[in-house]
Structures are given as structure tokens and as C-alpha cells.
Amino acid sequence: MTGHPQQDQPDLTATDIAHLRAMIAHDQGKRARRLLKAMHPAKVASLLETLTPQQRIAAWHQVDARTEPKVLAHLSAAMRAQLARDLEVDAPPSDSALSTADSPIDDAPETQLHLVLDALDQGKLKRISRLFSKLHPARIAGLLESLPATERAAAWDMVEGERTSKVLRHLHQEVRRRLATEMDLEHLVEAARGLEADDLVDLIQDLPVATGRQILEAMDRRERERLQSMLSYPEDSAGGLMNMDQIAVRANIKIGTLLRYLRLREDLPSNTDKFFVIDRKHHYQGILRTRRVLTARPETMVSDLMETDFEPVLADQPSDAVARRFEEQDLSSAPVVDADGRLLGRITIDDVVDVIREQAAHAMMGMAGLDEETDMFAPVLASSRRRAVWLGINLITAFLAAWVIGLFEGTLQQVVALAVLMPIVASMGGIAGSQTLTLVIRGLATGQLAGGNTRILLLKEAGIGLLNGLLWALVVAALAILWFGNWAIGGIIAVAILLNLLCAAVAGVAIPLLMRRLGIDPALAGSVVLTTVTDIVGFFAFLGLATLILL
């Protein structure tokens, strides 16, 4: 087994080689890896010998770490030395390629990202799988999202086995959908089985309908029915957030009995800070905190420790209301019931944290016309198309502003200083308005702004607009007079700025409230409408006054 390569592989055909070559050429790493895994090490070795040096390195990086030594044993000395060298550069000196505890993990995301990019660049995929084996699935997801599309697909191929589901769970919607649709159905189903029910429901909702159906069909009947009932709730409702891993108990048992039952289970779902008490017909009756169970005597009854005033979450409650309640009441989990009060499942804080992050991202990204699930490294064409829509909408408002300016062409021709100063009026209004708008959008999101206090806020914002309008009107007027030596222009710009800041305050409060009433998301379209208003008012006031006074 030590010397020359063995030539006793009867079934190594030209087709195999051609296949492998094609797979490597097409970056189908996962397939190549599966093909190689199914082969005898000797066959792999002889296959490697038939390849060009470049192909050989690429193929070598698809060989499973555990079969490496066996394959090496079948190779010629020269080739073995060369591949071993390649292997050694990557591996820590102690050959502990698979140990996770010993090797120092470089925590910095930058270093990890560099490592992945370098490895991809040099085709040394083994390094990636070694790095991934040391990282938390969430970190792997983060790394994948930091990669451009092609590199991402290659790195994704290095995520293996049960980790696939865990990484999938942590990816953002858009990235996940793209990677999942590129997977073989067989592997997608395998990964789906590793997901918790709520995450699987999310995934199915993201995928094309046909793929989702195929995944459902691959599940056993009970699981499928459970998933289907969860899929019947909207994604952004409590029913869409919930999981079905709750532990329900009856009120008339002893804590000791409960503990015996729990010992049989051996482990509990994560975030189990309470059990739910139900009656015979599965109606929710109250909660039993695990900390009560831990501190109770075994002979105590569940009914003595349960809390009946803990309100369950209704399955059709919107998820942002659920998030607010979790946040306000510092909850870790809460029971979900249907309209009849029957216990359906539970919502846990980890999913609520995701909701909170998404809401926040939505508010921020929405203001720039971006989707909160935007893939930072989506292909250029896809990104361009989506952003073009936003630019197009903005172009309409820009042309509206230009049209207003066009009304005063005659005035501008006579007093060209107006053309120089007019962007200042529009810009100050836009900034002041966007401050008010941001405050109102946030107030609506947190529920601080309700029906009763909008008038108070409007008055307050108008007051701020008045004060800041007066202040900056004077400053800009003074600067304009200094610049152009024309008192009339100073006066005109002062009045225009004051008017625009007042309008901006009113529009900043009114636009989001109006949009909300019309069922339009103010975070998404508010800023465009607001800028249109402040541009038009600014240009019209400034140029209109100038026409009246100067001509």
C-alpha cells in the first residue's frame, strides 16, 4: 500500500472522468464531492492521476477530509508529496483538521471573510469547510451574506449535513430563497427536516409554490398537517410566528408527576420558561413558570402555582403587536390560542427579536426605497431593476419641481441670482420636513402617536418650524444680502424659507398620518411625497414672491 499507484479499478470509465471534469468546470462542487465520496479511495486516486495539475487541485479540494489519507496512500509518491504539501499549508501543524477546540479561532469577522475570499480565489475550498466547522451557523450565514453571488454559491457548497438547515435558518429571506432554489430537491428536503416548524414555514413561504408543495409532500402526514395549519396564518401574524413545541400540562397534577414526565423527555425545547396549563378540551387556562417548578415541593399541585391572569396571544394578532408586548412585558415565551381559546402553539423571544430587527430595518431601508430583506450582494441587474423603480418615482417629483421653476422662466432670466439661491429654500424645507416625518413615523411604529395627541404634535412641530424658520430666514437673508447686495432678494428668501419650514412641519405630520389612514406604509413613500411638497412650496414661494416684488 505504500509505493506506486494501483491500477486495479475495473469500473473507472472515461465517463466518470468526463463527469468530474464537467462538474469542476461548472463549479458544481457539491455534486463532485458526492461522486468522489461514493468512489473507492483507490479509484479516486487513479482518477486524480488522469487529470491536469489544475483540475487535480480542484478535485482534491472536493475530497472528504476523512478519506484524504486513504486516497493519498493510493497515489504516486510525487503526486502525494505535492498534494500533501497543498494540504499542509492549510492544516494546522498538529494535523487536527477536524478538531475544533484546539485551533485558535480568529474571532474578527474581517479576518474570516478574508480567509474565505482568499480560499475561493485560490480554489482551496477545504480551508472554507475547515473554517465553517469551527463557526456558529449564524456566523456562517453572516459570512455567506457578505459574499457576491458566485462566491456565495461556492462557499454554500461547503456547508454540509445537518449544518445546512441551521445556516439556512439564519439567512435573510432574499439570500435564502436564492440558495434554496438552487439546491437539489433531495437536499432541500433533507435540510427542511432539520428546521424548526416556524422556520420551515418561513422557508416554504419564501420558495416558489411548486417547490414548497414538494417539500410538504416529502414530510410525514402528521408533520405535514401541522405545517399546513401554520401556513394558513399570514406570515406577519402570531400564527405565522408560532412554533408547536410547547409543553402543555393539566392543572390537577402534582409537580412531582410533572418532573417525572420531564425526566422521561430528557430535554426541553429552548426558551422554555413556562409550561402552559390546559383543560381536557385543550383550552388554555394559564401558565406555569419553570422557575416555580424548580422551587416548588414535589407534592404541590400545578393549580397552586399556575398563573391564570397571563393573557394568551391570539393567532391572528399582528406580529408587531406581539413584539411590542414581548418588549413591554419582558417575556421569553407566550402561548398562542385560537378564537375559541384552544392552545395552538407558542411564540418565543428569538423569533420576536427577528421581528424587531426586521421592523427596524424596514423603517430604515424603506426610507431609501429599499426592501429590508435586500441582499447586499444580489446580482447587479436584479439590484438595478429594483432601484430603478425608486429613481423613476423620484424623477416624477423632480420634474414637478422643474415644472414649477419653469413657470418663472421670465423672472429667472431677469434676476439670475434667484437661480443660484433657489436650491437653498427647497433644501432647508426638505431637511426640516424629514426631521418631523422621521419622528412621526417612529411615533406611529411605537404606538406613541395615537388619535388623541396628533393635534398637540402638529402644534408643537409648527411651533418648532416657526422658531427655526425665523432663525434661519434671518441668517440666509443676511448671507444673501452680503452676496448679492440686494435687500429685496434677502427679504424674499427670508419669507420663502419661513413659509417652507412651516409647510414642512405641517406636511411632516400630515403626510404619514394620511398615508396610514389610506393603508399606505408611510416609511416607504413618506419621504418622496414630503420632498415633493417642500420642493414645490419652496420654489413656488421663492420665485412667486420674486416675480411679484422684483418685476
Place this chain on the structure above:
Amino acid sequence: MTGHPQQDQPDLTATDIAHLRAMIAHDQGKRARRLLKAMHPAKVASLLETLTPQQRIAAWHQVDARTEPKVLAHLSAAMRAQLARDLEVDAPPSDSALSTADSPIDDAPETQLHLVLDALDQGKLKRISRLFSKLHPARIAGLLESLPATERAAAWDMVEGERTSKVLRHLHQEVRRRLATEMDLEHLVEAARGLEADDLVDLIQDLPVATGRQILEAMDRRERERLQSMLSYPEDSAGGLMNMDQIAVRANIKIGTLLRYLRLREDLPSNTDKFFVIDRKHHYQGILRTRRVLTARPETMVSDLMETDFEPVLADQPSDAVARRFEEQDLSSAPVVDADGRLLGRITIDDVVDVIREQAAHAMMGMAGLDEETDMFAPVLASSRRRAVWLGINLITAFLAAWVIGLFEGTLQQVVALAVLMPIVASMGGIAGSQTLTLVIRGLATGQLAGGNTRILLLKEAGIGLLNGLLWALVVAALAILWFGNWAIGGIIAVAILLNLLCAAVAGVAIPLLMRRLGIDPALAGSVVLTTVTDIVGFFAFLGLATLILL
């Protein structure tokens, strides 16, 4: 005790009446309430009789609900009837003013806010305290934040006893600081005692130094030392987030022993999903999940169930890194250790959720130059001052843009159509740039954008800029030609838009990265700098090209 008012109160002096009148006139509800509470019901009754009808109603609303019947008994029939009528209008028919379970709670925040505003308007403060008694402290905090300053102070006076601390904990920084500084020291200390250590540390950090010191001095020595050690960590570090309510166990005890100890404690701190295992010298050794304890046999050793690979949080780790870890790994709590590995405390998910909310608010509010803790109903003058700074900064950039336009006054005079179209060029660049900027700021915040992939992103954004630049350049050129019938202007605006969109892409990536390197928060100042760049490039390219070609 049934008929006429009794006149046997020897110590009712004119001073008492004057005091009470003054308190009511100055809206010092809490003081009036304390004074009334200390009096005998009979004395209160006779005091009420000396007041004008209006004052009487106001004073009546400060009488404690439990002493109401006693005071009523001492009043004249006519007055009793009148006050009882006032009381009845508010109270549910079953006189269950203090019961919480029976009376229907109106969930809608709007209705609650209306109720509070109406009650304040009519001086019927009892209604507020009755509403508050039914609400969760977090909801009360939300309601208080929805009120303008004066109304807020009046409603705050109706929050009594131990609820004060709970409401305080849920208020945002700015509102909390204002309400806390207006409280008597005595009551502030009382409220402080009701807070958990981490929330108290937050509060002390918010308050003026002298007040904070006074609170510390009022605590007993052990508590004070604990607080001081927590105060030594920055607010935005793990040390500033942690609490000291962890339960630490030794590895060499049996689960049965642990359970016996827990039963002695009777209850556990909330969010206790793990215990921390330490050695003799208080060094952190690992975690023991409560769910393991629940499912273990009593004779198992802690060392058999503990997990030693759970990495503790270092006290000086920044809080956003802690938040990311909680989110990625779905944690409910984590141990905090010092540099020597000694267990200091623990961080719980409820505090992490607050960090996440604050980060998100910071990103959104920062883009409009607002502080994330901004009080929506701060006094007009205070708000105006803070926003004026932002408008002033923006004014500088607006004048820079105006200066660029000013360079081309001669050109504008000859071709006034340029003045009409120039805002379009600047605006398209600003919008495209802000999309890139938002994406980059978010990527930096989530850690997706690290050293290795910025060049890739820059190329991708430039590609998007090129594609959208070409598309919209053609559209705008066509519209401009249709409008002004001038092919040259169409060509000029097309080139200017293309150039500006390319610049916007580069600036959108480069500005936040550069700011980050300089230690400036890109979320705060990025958009101003970006707009300056896109304005200047837009105006310069458009008017400069026009000067070259048209003149």
C-alpha cells in the same frame, strides 16, 4: 356619622387651607394628595367645605380612593350628592373602582390616550389613577410619553407607590431624566430602591451627578458598592448591561442538592434559563441549563450536565457585539466575566432587546439628525434648539451648492432652461446615493460589510450606477428635448446624470467607510456629506458641460 358635617376639627387652620389651595393652583397634585392622606377624613371634609366649587372638585380628585367613603360620610348631604355624582360618572356601576379583573379594559392605546387627555382636561385625575391601576407599567410609560410636558407631569403624579419604579424603568432616557429630576429626592430614592440594579445604574447615569450621588448614598453599603462597581463600566458595554442576580453553583454538587437550595429561595430571577458554574475562587467554569435540571435525576452531578464550551461575555465587550451574539445564538441569558475570568453578573435578553431597539432607532433617527432618545413631546424651545444645529449644518452644504451654481451665472443668464432642469440632476444623484449609503450603513451595522468585500461592493454599486445612469439619462434627455426642443441640452443633461449617478455610487460606499475609519458615526452625518457631494457634482457637471458646449 350620617347627617351634617362635623365641626370638631381643632387643628384645621387657615394655613392648611391656603397650603392646599396653593398646591392645587400650582398643580402639585402629589403633595396635595400626601397632605390629604395625612389628615383625618373629618378634617378633609371640612376643608372641602371651605373651598370654592372648582377648587373642591380639584381637591376631591386628590383624595385617596379608599378614604373616599369616609370623607363622604362627613360631608353635607348636598355636597355629598354632588361629589358622589362626580365619582359615579367615572366609576363602573358596581363601584369596583379598585378591582382590575371585572371591569373591561379597553385595549386600544388610542382610547386610553383619549381617556387620559379628557381626564386631564376636566381635572378628573381619579380617572387616570383608576386607568393606571389596570395597566402594565410599560403601557403607562407609553402613555406618559404620548403626552405633552405639562400634562405628562400631572399624569405622572397619579403613578403611585411601587409602580413608580416600574414605570420609570420603561420610560425613554430623555423623558425619564426630566420626570426624575422633578421628583422629590425622598421619592426618587424610594423609586430607585424598587429598580433592578442594571436599570438603576442606567437611571443614575442619566441624572445630574449630584442627584446620582445622593441616590447612591441613600443605599445600604453592600448595594452601594455593587452599584459603584457596575457604574465603573461604560453604559454601552457588557458591564453596563449586566445585572447581578445570577445564580452560581459549584460543579461538585448533586442536582438534588441544587433543587433543595432552589426550594429555599422560593423564586428565581426572571429569564433564568441557565445557572452558572463557578470554582472556589469565583472563576466561571460553564453553564447549567435549567431545562437540564428539570429533566435530570436528583442524583446526577452538576459536572455531568454542565456545558463548558459556552463562552462567557467579557465585561468590556461593546453592547452591540453582545446584542449580535444574543441574536445569532438565540440566547436568553449569558454570564459576564472580568479579564481574569471571574463571574461578575449576567446579561438577559430583555436588556438586549432594548439595545437592539436603540440601535435601530439610532440608525433611523440619526439619518435625520435626531437623537434616538428624542422626546416626541419635549418643549418647543428645547426641540427647536437641537434641530437648529442640523439645519445649520445643512445650510452650509446648501450654500456650497449655491456657490457652485453661482460660478455659472453667466451661462444661466443665457440659457434659462438650465436653471429649470438643474435640480433634476442633483435630485437623481441624491436619491441614488442615499440608496447606496443606506445599504452600506446597514452592512456596517450588521457586520456584513468587512474589510474584504468593500471593493466587491464598490464595483457592484458602480455597476448599478452605470446601468441606472444610462437608463435615466436617456429618459430625462428625451423629456428635456421634448420640453425645450433643444438636442444639445438633452445630451448635456444625459451626461450629467450618468456622471452624477456614478459619483453617487462611489460616494455612497466611500463616505461611510471613511467616516467609520475616522471614528465618525456614518448614520449621523453620512447623508449630509453625501448630499453635498451629489449636489456639487450634479450642478457642476450639468452647468459646466453646458458652458463648454452651449456658449
